[in-house]
Amino acid sequence: MFVRQLSLRDFRSWPELDLELKAEPTILVGRNGFGKTNVLEALYYLTNLRSHRVSADAALVGAGADSARIGATVHNEGRELAVEITVMPSGANKVALNSNPVRRHREIVGVLRSVMFAPEDLLLIRGEPADRRRFVDELVVGIGPAAVAAKADYDRVLRQRAALLKTAGSAMRRGGADAESVISTLDVWDSQLAALGAQVTAHRITVVNAAAPHFATAYASIAPHSRPAAIGYRSAVGGEVVDSGGDPRPVEEIEQILLDALAQARSKEIDRGVCLVGPHRDDLEIRLGDQPAKGYASHGESWSLALALRLATVELARADGVEPVIMLDDVFAELDARRREHLAAFTTDAEQLLITAAVPEDLPSGISGRRLSVEMREEPVGESVVRRSLVSADDKMDGDGRGE
Template sequence: MHLRRLAVADFRSWEDADLPLEPGVTVLVGPNGAGKTNLVEAAGYVATLGSHRVATDAPLVRRGAERAIVRATVVHHGRELTVELEITPGRANRARVNRAPVAKVRDVLGILRTVLFAPEDLALVRGDPGERRAFLDDLLVSRFPRYAGVRADYDRVLRQRSALLKTARAGGDLRTLDVWDGHLARHGGVLLAGRLELVAGIAPLAAVAFAEVAPTSEAAAARYRSALGAGDELPATAAELEALMLDELARVRRQEVERGVCLVGPHRDDLELRLGDGPAKGYASHGESWALALALRLASYRLLCADDVEPVLILDDVFAELDTRRRRALAGVARTAEQVLVTAAVPEDVPEGLDGTRYTVGRGEDDGPRSVLTGPVTSELESVAGRSS
């Protein structure tokens, strides 16, 4: 799988850009703030319908514009599809595939698959459980796009059930709570089953990858931790997990009503990361934390490759954060990938062997501060300098 073309309009700092791409390595080099990360963020958005930098779509639209457009042409097994996304804050986004509108924006999921490693990934180890849940769900949807609907249904039910619980203190009517328990358990059981299967596949790959990039550290391990119990102790089927959730919801009903919050479900779970006998969070060194984050991304890449869908590998300004051994390990994987997009502040940050096609992102001064992208193409791509890359 590879991108043949990536185009944006009014996306982040870019007013209008159209970037041709080929299999192999493409490097965007330029100072922070020039807009290089914004371009690879657009590619990641096509794959996940989300940003690795912000939680909402509003910051993705260039200041002063009403909407942003992202267009990507993807080649997979000789078949070419062009995805176009229209991002409009405050309104429903729209999508087209080969110029034909699709019923739901999430119908485009699976056309492009990416694995993106960025400085923000340190939060996978040091951040709160929500960071790790999002990592699992994004990877789950990347492998099996149908889970986008499962996650959306679960989130909708969770919001409605939580709102109902909040009315309890004011004497609200809770007669429908049993109904919402059933909906939450049904969707939660499916989502939980998917996560458990995913962790069973990625955990051993992450352990191997960590040993490769941090051979002198203690062994790393990843285990799913649920309010229902440890992941390796839970049943595998959605129906059995649904039954367990219903039992647990009944057990904590009084606590939920008193506190006005939903205490059971995948939204309370975590991916537990360990080094040796202790938790990684709070105990891993800075280097070990980076190595563990890198191991999770490398494991994601290898898991997707095992599904016979080699994703586009995006390395966003990460080599400067890694020591020599980890740079070498990541570069070794990148050299074997069908397509790699790399951003770096200076050419020296890009390891040998990842030269590929190189573009320079700089700034001009015509019509105010502007960025220009120059490289082995005849057309010049310009952007209005905006949010830092």
């Protein structure tokens, strides 16, 4: 799998970009803040239908523009698929596949499979559970559109149920018809939340279990003298969601577990006005030896663990028969020499490799390929000045970081 053509219009700092790409390494070199990461972010968006940096799409639309456009032609299993997303600052985005409008955006899931390594990956080890849940949901994308749809529907129900809980307390205090209406409506939302939450939980446990051996192997390779590392899925409702072998229980059983937990937590939820039960409170457990990685792993161990998570993601895609596009976003500058060389060696056989670097010297020896120099120009827009990205040079880089 590789991206043959990428086009951007008014996407962040890029007013216009048209790139013809090949199944080879492409290296974007430019100073920090010049827009290199924005190119990789666009491909990440095509893979996951969201940004890896912001939760709101408004930040993706360039200054002064009404919308942003991401278009790509992807070589996928011997055929070419053209996908296009028009990103709106508010409201629904527009998606097209082979020039045909797509009503359900999840239908384009799987057209592009990509894995991004970035400095933010350290948050997977040292950050909050939300960071690790997002990582697990990236893995779930590989299952297919149905799994993505279950998560999207769960998030919708969660928002609506949370909005009800914020007003439920006062309604319950008033009593009478108001209280009866709240209880009746909560029963409906509980049923939907449990049904969808059970699907989300089962999908997450399945992909974490599949990734676990790849993660352990990758970490042992990166840090052979360290303690063994392991990952597992931790549900906030307890270990009953898995069977004796560690696999997810049938969805119907997980649904009942969630319904029981919702019933027990209802009074607390009404008092606090928040949803206390569901996969939105789960976590990816990362262990180093007998201890949790967060709070116990050193800086070097944390980076090795983060790399192992991403390497496991690649191997998980390969196990599905897919060679994903691998993107390295200025990550070499964050790693010591040993980890740089390990990552470089791992990505040698990638069908398509996209790398960003502030300076060529950040790259380990042996990295070569097409080099694109990214610059930034300033343009007046009304009474302000807007910075816009552009490609100023296109040449080849040899393994010593020199242009040919």
